[in-house]
Amino acid sequence: MLPPRVVRRLVFAPLVVVMAAALAVLAPPVALLSAALRLVRRCASPGGPGRLGGPGRPGRRPKRMRVLRVVCFALVWFLGETAALTVFGCLWLVSGFGGRLDTEPYQSRHYGVMRWFLDLMYRAAQRTCGLRVEVAAPLDAVALTGRPVIVCSRHAGPGDSLLLVHHLVAACGRRPRVVMKATLQLDPSLDVLANRVPNAFVHRRRPETRAGSRHHTEQIRRLAAGLDQRGALVIFPEGGNWTPLRWRHAIDRLRRRGLENLAERAVAMPNVLAPRVSGAFAAIAACPSADVVFVAHTGLDTLVSVRDVWRGLSADLTVRARWWRVPAGEVPRAAPRQAQAAWLYDWWQRIDAWIAAENPQRVRSLTLLPARAAGRYAGRGLSPGCPHV
Known part of the structure; x- marks a missing residue:
């Protein structure tokens, strides 16, 4: 069973803001640490910085920095969620505390937020996951x-x-x-x-x-x-x-x-x-x-x-x-x-x-x-x- 709607709104919405702030603080050190580890691995590989392997060994493509990918995508996701929730709250207020949300103008605005959020996530997936x-x-x-x-x-x-x-x-x-x-x-x-x-x-x-x-x-x-x-x-x-x-x-x-x-x-x-x-x-x-x-x-x-x-x-x-x-x-x-x-x-x-x-x-x-x-x-x-x- 899902929690009641009022519980979901009062608990999970603030949690999104907290997660966005935490990831914003965490992302720079994770990026630096991932870059350092990647450099160490490349230099320690038998083929040196080129990571081509030893004589007679075929080259290998370096693995992507998965932790950095996850952190960056999650950061964009939670920031996008925070922005969307803020807009939804404003729409609720200006619609007369939700009284006109089912009318055509407000339906159009909500679909507009949907398109913006999905575009943001799609671009983030392209850049972080190579989608x-x-x-x-x-x-x-x-x-x-x-x-x-x-x-x-x-x-x-x-x-x-x-x-x-x-x-x-x-x-x-x-x-x-x-x-x-x-x-x-x-x-x-x-x-x-x-x-x-x-x-x-x-x-x-x-x-x-x-x-x-x-x-x-x-x-x-x-x-x-x-x-x-x-x-x-x-x-x-x-x-x-x-x-x-x-x-x-x-x-x-x-x-x-x-x-x-x-x-x-x-x-x-x-x-x-x-x-x-x-x-x-x-x-x-x-x-x-x-x-x-x-x-x-x-x-x-x-x-x-x-x-x-x-x-x-x-x-x-x-x-x-x-x-x-x-x-x-x-x-x-x-x-x-x-x-x-x-x-x-x-x-x-x-x-x-x-x-x-x-x-x-x-x-x-x-x-x-x-x-x-x-x-x-x-x-x-x-x-x-x-x-x-």
């Missing part, structure tokens, strides 16, 4: 069609949802509505913003009862029904980031429900989780005029654990993405449920194939994983011989 995003098929038409869009994206790796929302806001000029985890409200600025503009929160700890499913579906339906020409509903049909454990659980869930055909299709898609049809089509059916956009990406999906993220920071990050747009008239809104499920799985199969083609090294590593990591997944419901690894 580079390559979109294979940019969807300029998404910004020009004058129609609402339902965006169905795979979910894998840290920050992929922020990159997606940033593209919709900055490149497409859209006003995104996001179906997100309720725990994200622990972030103070996101907590304020997401509760002032239309969004939906999914409580993952809630038991998967019919009542809970109906509540989530109704939230999604309400968001989609309110889309205008500038709107974009972002939904992740997989329900969570890709991991081997979640991959297996998704297949087991389909089999428990007697959907053996869909389970077999999910087995054949090792790079993605089985999509949940009910939430996606609740959104699609609630907005008949909306085009549907599918998003595939790779580059962050190998960063499954904290250890993976830490190792990944030693090199620059490259994210490759691919977008497909399906016009509203080609979406099977009136088809039977079985046909809708087959249509969604067809698209997810295309996403899986694109990921495999873009990153064959990942496919090889998934194939070789059982021999290296059988013990790691033992006792967690994973069979070392399962095709997902």
